[in-house]
Amino acid sequence: MADLLTVDQLAQMLDMHPRTIRRYIRDNQLKATKVGGEWRIRKEDAEMFIGSKVDELKSEAMNDIQGFIDGKDSEVEGKLQVCTVLDCYVENQEAVKISEIIMSYMNQPDPTRGKAKFQYFFDDTEKKGRYIIWGTPTFVGKVLSAVGESVQ
Incomplete structure (x- = not known):
């Protein structure tokens, strides 16, 4: 089970809302399985998903860092x-x-x-x-x- 992430864990890692992660699952952009009624994502699938989104995420991260440097909220x-x-x-x-x-x-x-x-x-x-x-x-x-x- 240690190789499985919850929707909330992946959402926190990616700084996304859990609903966004569930939408990616629903739209078949992210592989997941239900375990006990809750979605679980294999780490390998999360890494593949992150890799496909990496340019977008890097851009957002750089904007966040620049915002921090610029003193924005x-x-x-x-x-x-x-x-x-x-x-x-x-x-x-x-x-x-x-x-x-x-x-x-x-x-x-x-x-x-x-x-x-x-x-x-x-x-x-x-x-x-x-x-x-x-x-x-x-x-x-x-x-x-x-x-x-x-x-x-």
Whole structure:
């Protein structure tokens, strides 16, 4: 079951609304199966889907980063806000593991997190995972430390 994602997990990873993910499933743009009445997406199918949407998602991510730099309203809350880009030159499987570490922090109840956001891309050509994380400095620091400890 660890290789299956829920609609909510994939939506959070892609910074999309779960209804959007369900629409992609309904329109046969994303493969999924019902398990116990809930949609589940295999990680391989999610990666294929993300790959087909990667240019659109990268463009949106760059716009979000530029908006952050320009001081436009952020979805992140609090007096202190951070947007960081982490590049990891690793194979795809290790990149997915790093993404899972970040997602576990995104899904944990943590008062230091506040409203946070996360996007992930993998570039096969460069063998590079790119992770964009928005949040409070304390929360982003915890996430970066956990990633740093996991990658040797």
